[in-house]
Every structure is written in C-alpha cells, then in structure tokens.
Amino acid sequence: MKEEIKPIKTKDEPNLIPHLTIDCVVFGFHDSNLKILLLKWKNTKGWSLPGSVVMQEESIDEAAKRILKERTGLKDIFLRQFHTFGEVKRYDLERHRNLLSHLIERNLWYERAISIGYYALVDYKSVFPNPDEFTDDCEWWDLHDLPTLLFDHKQILDKAHHSLRLELNFQPIGYNLLPKKFTMPELQRLYEAILQKKIDPRNFQKKILKTGVVTRLDEVKKGVAHRAPFLYSFDCKKYQQVLEDGGLFFT
Amino acid sequence: MKEEIKPIKTKDEPNLIPHLTIDCVVFGFHDSNLKILLLKWKNTKGWSLPGSVVMQEESIDEAAKRILKERTGLKDIFLRQFHTFGEVKRYDLERHRNLLSHLIERNLWYERAISIGYYALVDYKSVFPNPDEFTDDCEWWDLHDLPTLLFDHKQILDKAHHSLRLELNFQPIGYNLLPKKFTMPELQRLYEAILQKKIDPRNFQKKILKTGVVTRLDEVKKGVAHRAPFLYSFDCKKYQQVLEDGGLFFT
Known part of the structure; x- marks a missing residue:
C-alpha cells in the first residue's frame, strides 16, 4: 500500500530551518556494479538526488530518514552523514532558472542553501522505490553510465563515492x-x-x-x-x- | 601586531545564515600528548571550542578560517570538515541559561543551531593563540586532562578525535x-x-x-x-x- 505523500514545505513555514537542505545518495550493488538511485523531475530530462528541507522539530538524521521515505518510498535502511556542502554558489542558477521557476514562484527555493549529504546503502534486490509528486521516475543507474545530473548533484555523488571508498577502511560497508x-x-x-x-x-x-x-x-x-x-x-x-x-x- | 577584533553578528543581521554555526577543534602535539585549544568564557569557569556564525557571502570553509582567526588569532593552518551536529536539543539550555543570558538579551543566541564541525591540525610550537572579546583565556589542554566543557563541546571534541583516528587510514595527519x-x-x-x-x-x-x-x-x-x-x-x-x-x- 502506497502511503499518502505530504505537501512540500514553503520557505515561509516557521517550522522549517531556512537555507538548509539534505541530499541523499542511495547506493546499491548488482551484477558487479555499483548503482545509484536517481529521481527524474516532472516534464524535464533532468535527474537529481532525493533531497528536501529540514524541520525545526527533527534532528538532521531524522530528517534524512523522512526525506528518503517521502521521496523514494525507502525505509529502514543504513544511512550515514558524509559531508556538508556549503559553497556560496553551488551551481549555476541561470542554467536552472527555467526548471526552478515554478518552485521560485511558490516560494519553495533558496538561492543559497547549505546541504548536508547522507549516503544510504541498500540491498538492491529487496527495494522497490517509488517516485513522488515532483518526479515521474525513480530509477537505478549504473555509476559508469549516469544521466546528466541537475545542480551540483554530480559533485555530491562523487564525494559520496569517495567517502564510501575511504570508509571501506573502517566501516562494514559490505554488510x-x-x-x-x-x-x-x-x-x-x-x-x-x-x-x-x-x-x-x-x-x-x-x-x-x-x-x-x-x-x-x-x-x-x-x-x-x-x-x-x-x-x-x-x-x-x-x-x-x-x-x-x-x-x-x-x- | 594584534589585529582589530570585529564585533559579533546579531541574529537580525540579514547577511547571516540563521540557525547555522561552525565549531573548530584545534589539535596540537607535544611531549607525546595530543593537545586541544580551548577558550575560557569571560567571568565564568566555562571552557569551549572556538566557534561562531556563517555569513551569506562566504562558503563554510571560508567561514571556518575566518572564525578561527577572529577567535584565536590562528591562520594558514590545516582545517578539515569532519561532521555536522544537528540534534534538536544539543545541550541542556536551562543549565546554560545564566551564562547565555547576556547573549540571548543581545539577540546573539539561537535555541536551535546546526553546527558544522572542523578540525585543525597545528604545529604546537609555532602558534601563539590570542583570546577574543568574549573570552579571557585561550589555552592548550591535554586530551587526558580536560576542564569541563560548555554545551555539547565535549561530544564535538570526541567526534573530532574519533574522525582523526579513522582518517589516519588515509590522510597525512602526521604531516x-x-x-x-x-x-x-x-x-x-x-x-x-x-x-x-x-x-x-x-x-x-x-x-x-x-x-x-x-x-x-x-x-x-x-x-x-x-x-x-x-x-x-x-x-x-x-x-x-x-x-x-x-x-x-x-x-
């Protein structure tokens, strides 16, 4: 049974922490290849990582869990914070303005947001991800054959992969x-x-x-x-x- | 020559990113011991890590550098982001209310702030740290003989030490x-x-x-x-x- 999707929060919402977001990089493993879960934005060819805002009454770990569940249907999975992205201009806003116009109009978009990156490790065979109200597809992609990603999401993905590589030195990644x-x-x-x-x-x-x-x-x-x-x-x-x-x- | 200390930013400042701070854990090495640089708050016995707010026009890496320079006098040192702290209640506000009252009055304090942790590695012998306008001391402490730390700064310090330990697996920490x-x-x-x-x-x-x-x-x-x-x-x-x-x- 698919759960009801909650409406997204606007910038004016007093319970939202302004200028702060979370982006999740979901890794799976299949046929000797590392896979990444990406969302396709409605009416565009753009793909992105599942992400959203953080509320005042939730910890960032709780927010990451909630966001992943809301945006992909995934729950009860291994999630780990790996890096916070805080450049002043994280991506070229002009190049994305068309895509973002309806979000900017609805007061859903910050020109500057700091994003906390989480990676998730999931058993590829046991998950059945679902797209949400903003996306018309939610799909696994091979790390070596990715579509063009929106915003700075390619950099976020690369950093997550780099972190994963280094954490092999001490985390039970394979588990x-x-x-x-x-x-x-x-x-x-x-x-x-x-x-x-x-x-x-x-x-x-x-x-x-x-x-x-x-x-x-x-x-x-x-x-x-x-x-x-x-x-x-x-x-x-x-x-x-x-x-x-x-x-x-x-x- | 000691540089002029800039006044701290209030919460109403439009150029400040609300609910976001940076805390720095400064490690040095001396006589086979790991040392930590701590600040002593004026008129109290409380010690803390050097930290402050982030401005809209600076990246978080630039903010960390600026904060360390403003609060301790240190510059041109190795600084690395290690973790972001985002629990809803990071410390017991009631226990700290007396200490914070003058900051709360001057609109300098958030009840909830997400803090990005950076650690710094410095050559113990070549640094001469200076306290700032909020502190009357800036001192090296042995990791095994720390004073009581304010807020959740002991947890931040422990996490920094833990990160340092694990990063020995791939970073030139000793350098x-x-x-x-x-x-x-x-x-x-x-x-x-x-x-x-x-x-x-x-x-x-x-x-x-x-x-x-x-x-x-x-x-x-x-x-x-x-x-x-x-x-x-x-x-x-x-x-x-x-x-x-x-x-x-x-x-």
Whole structure:
C-alpha cells in the first residue's frame, strides 16, 4: 500500500530551518556494479538526488530518514552523514532558472542553501522505490553510465563515492550491500566496484581474513558444479572493535 | 601586531545564515600528548571550542578560517570538515541559561543551531593563540586532562578525535602535527597518542614503510649520543595517491 505523500514545505513555514537542505545518495550493488538511485523531475530530462528541507522539530538524521521515505518510498535502511556542502554558489542558477521557476514562484527555493549529504546503502534486490509528486521516475543507474545530473548533484555523488571508498577502511560497508552469506570473490567484486580498481585475489583474501572482520562458515555455495567456494559472513562485533581501534590498517 | 577584533553578528543581521554555526577543534602535539585549544568564557569557569556564525557571502570553509582567526588569532593552518551536529536539543539550555543570558538579551543566541564541525591540525610550537572579546583565556589542554566543557563541546571534541583516528587510514595527519623530518619513534608516538593504544614498533615500521607514504632520508637525528636514529619525511604525492586509491589498507 502506497502511503499518502505530504505537501512540500514553503520557505515561509516557521517550522522549517531556512537555507538548509539534505541530499541523499542511495547506493546499491548488482551484477558487479555499483548503482545509484536517481529521481527524474516532472516534464524535464533532468535527474537529481532525493533531497528536501529540514524541520525545526527533527534532528538532521531524522530528517534524512523522512526525506528518503517521502521521496523514494525507502525505509529502514543504513544511512550515514558524509559531508556538508556549503559553497556560496553551488551551481549555476541561470542554467536552472527555467526548471526552478515554478518552485521560485511558490516560494519553495533558496538561492543559497547549505546541504548536508547522507549516503544510504541498500540491498538492491529487496527495494522497490517509488517516485513522488515532483518526479515521474525513480530509477537505478549504473555509476559508469549516469544521466546528466541537475545542480551540483554530480559533485555530491562523487564525494559520496569517495567517502564510501575511504570508509571501506573502517566501516562494514559490505554488510549492507551483500547478502548475509557471500563468497570471497563476491566480496572482492564489491570492493573492486567501490575502489574502482582490480585487487589481487590472494593478497585480498589474506589481508581481509587477518583482520578478523570476515569469518569463514562451514558451508559452501550451493548450485556450483565443482569446487564450490566457501561462504563467509561479516563479524559485526569485530568490525565495531576495528571502528573503535582506528581502522583495518591498524588492526 | 594584534589585529582589530570585529564585533559579533546579531541574529537580525540579514547577511547571516540563521540557525547555522561552525565549531573548530584545534589539535596540537607535544611531549607525546595530543593537545586541544580551548577558550575560557569571560567571568565564568566555562571552557569551549572556538566557534561562531556563517555569513551569506562566504562558503563554510571560508567561514571556518575566518572564525578561527577572529577567535584565536590562528591562520594558514590545516582545517578539515569532519561532521555536522544537528540534534534538536544539543545541550541542556536551562543549565546554560545564566551564562547565555547576556547573549540571548543581545539577540546573539539561537535555541536551535546546526553546527558544522572542523578540525585543525597545528604545529604546537609555532602558534601563539590570542583570546577574543568574549573570552579571557585561550589555552592548550591535554586530551587526558580536560576542564569541563560548555554545551555539547565535549561530544564535538570526541567526534573530532574519533574522525582523526579513522582518517589516519588515509590522510597525512602526521604531516601537520610533526616537524618536517622525524624519527620512526616520534611518528609512532604521534600515532599512539591519536589511536590511544600501544603499537608494536617493528610491525608499525614495516607496515608504514610498505605503503610508501613515509620515506627514509640519508640523515640521522643530531645530538643523540650513540646509535642515532634515521630521519624520515612524508611523501605527500604518494599520500595523495593513497587518498585516491582508497586508503592505506588497500595499498
């Protein structure tokens, strides 16, 4: 059942924090590729990240959750703040004026807004995103085959990807992007997609197992003809320790 | 020569971005200890981080630089955004009401403000911080021996320290906190101070040298009686590569 969509807030709303927005970069993983969820604005060819304003009575974390739910239908997913974007001119307003005119008229648009970026990690197979009242499409795109993005959303996406790459050093990124049980080649393909480089398999397996964040199970992958590979899972307790201790390099 | 201190902005100022502030955590390193620069509020025993508001005509990075200069006299130092703090009630307003009454009266205080946190890394020996018009002291404190901090500044400081720890995995943190040439034990003591744990020296030296971010010079430390240790320096180009490639663990 699709929930009712709430009307968007105008700038005059006293409960809204002026000049502040949140933009979300939603990552999924499928067929060895990193995917991004984008919204297509109604009556244009422009695509953007799901984003909106922050209310006085909600924390920014709560706002990010609400915005993602309102704009894409996604809920109960891993969300993490990664960077705040605060340039004076974040994008060329003139180039976007036509697109924004109806928003500017309805008092829905700030010439300057600081945007807090959140990234979300979702299991690609288990989500069914929905467009909202401003958009007529909500679709997964391959990171290597993106449409032209509105505003500074390409920069926001790039920064999110960069953060994800660096946070592989201490966050259980794979835990949210892979099935609960996975093979070592599956884990490696995910890391390669995020790092955008080939990794030497033997070295990778040795290093990852040495840290203790991944545990080999007494189980092999089913449906594989011969030499079925072992399955592994993340040890979240050990990962918590790594996060507190200073990352994988210092284990 | 001390520069003139500009008057603080009131909430009614149209050029100010309402409900938004910046707080800076300034780290230094001295005698194997991590140090923090704190300001003491006039006529109280309360200490706080240097912080202030953001203006419409400046980026948040420019604002952070300006604030640090206005409030402590520090300039041209390494500054990095690490987290934005956006809880609805970030601290107990009632407990702080006496302290804040003159600011609330002068319309200088928001009940709710979102604060963008920046950390700064400075060479402890080369800075001479100055207090501003709101504070009567500006002092270095040992991370293990802090006074009681006002507002949620202890949480902001802890988060900055946590970020610093994790960023050791990919940022040339030591480059800004050590002299240009250093010995391996000096580097290790810095890492131990940030990570707050002992590191095995042989393992540390081997791992760090393997990444290539530190280079051994054809020079030994002077003034050491016998078995003078070799000097090292950071290879910033290599560090840039590590940052782009995904951190030390993935080198």
